[in-house]
Amino acid sequence: MAGFDKRVNSLEEALQGLTDNMTIIVGGFGLCGIPENLIAQIARMGVKGLTVVSNNCGVDDFGLGLLLHKRQIKKMIASYVGENATFERQLLSGELEVELVPQGTLAERIRAGGAGIPAFYTATGYGTPVAEGKEVRAFCGRNYILERAITGDFALIKGWKADWYGNIVYRYTARNFNPAVATAGRITVAEVEEIVEPGQLDPNEIHTPGIYVDRLIQGTFEKRIERRTTRPS
């Protein structure tokens, strides 16, 4: 068992080996399904010069916004960063480098990274600024651009339930980028709401098999909501 027991005892242990100038890939969409305690731990560690790959960059005082605030991010690779005033300030002042990637291309680049596919062709972005400098090739009369895979030194994900083996189940749209991100890290760290005993998860219902997960830690989550929208009861 021990060889497959992915549990670690502390956030320090979960992120051991994460140092300056590394590339980290982080799951989540907006603030939904983000590994919020791992991110907060990186802010406490103070590592700098990070390249961060994530669909968004949190908000000013939560999620990846914490790392921006402490100027720990050198380059951000994301599809949408409109929720964050610090981001805009650092971008305009030249402190922060940004690569904007179409959301589906970002997901597929991460998926490809984890699946050993170095690059792939997609029609997304052809004829737009995204295509600049990229190889174009026609298949069946349609033009596609070549996009490269993404891998990271660390991949940080958030799950709902996991067993000791690191088999993970996600909940609703908190799944988002997490399964792809899980596959693309040299070291993948999963933070979950609940760690259950071996045998408690149905093998038929695992979303991320434990083979992708190196370290596992249970957290308590604020789960902040970005746009609370309701209808009258």
Add this chain to the structure above:
Amino acid sequence: MALTREQMAQRAARELRDGDYVNLGIGIPTLVANYVPPGIDVMFHSENGLIGVGPFPTEDEIDADLINAGKQTITARVGAAVFSSEESFAMIRGGHIDLTILGAFEVDIEGNLASWMIPGKMVKGMGGAMDLAAGATNILVVMTHAIDGKSKLLNRCTLPLTGRGCVRRVLTDLAYLDIADGAFILRERAPGVSIEEIKSKTEGRLIIPDSVPEMQL
């Protein structure tokens, strides 16, 4: 009279067909969900990983793990399915979405779409718009025809593109138009809007058929 946002959503909703899987963009397209014609069933796709978006939750139903692509809290309807981002975009790129309704800053007679970036202003990112533009087989653009008298239906888009040659139908606050053979073809006009007004506010080449009926909402 130019259509209100709600009326535009109402007209756009008439494009829905029973059994359609539909992706709605941010803004006016989102309102289309409020006007699904009676007697038909459609499933709304949210690119962050849900097909079968339900109504907004009541205060008691709010769940931080259940949001739409605009980051609003939502519910999942009966028949819904949850999936990952890479699978969500495989659905989009693979042409599995029956109808995509998107907003735009500009469109042109070649079907080019500009909707994500205004140079000189803060660039927030394209999100999923470029994937939708490239992957959708059936796109309806819903947009304002002219802003401050300046036409947004052009011979050639002036802003950086979201997608090339991807738009075949446009609904504006003044008209419903097809794009074909390098021109806008006027199909319907908003109630009380004259062909003259549409003509004066359309910079791109415009074909006006003999009969241009008033829009039914």
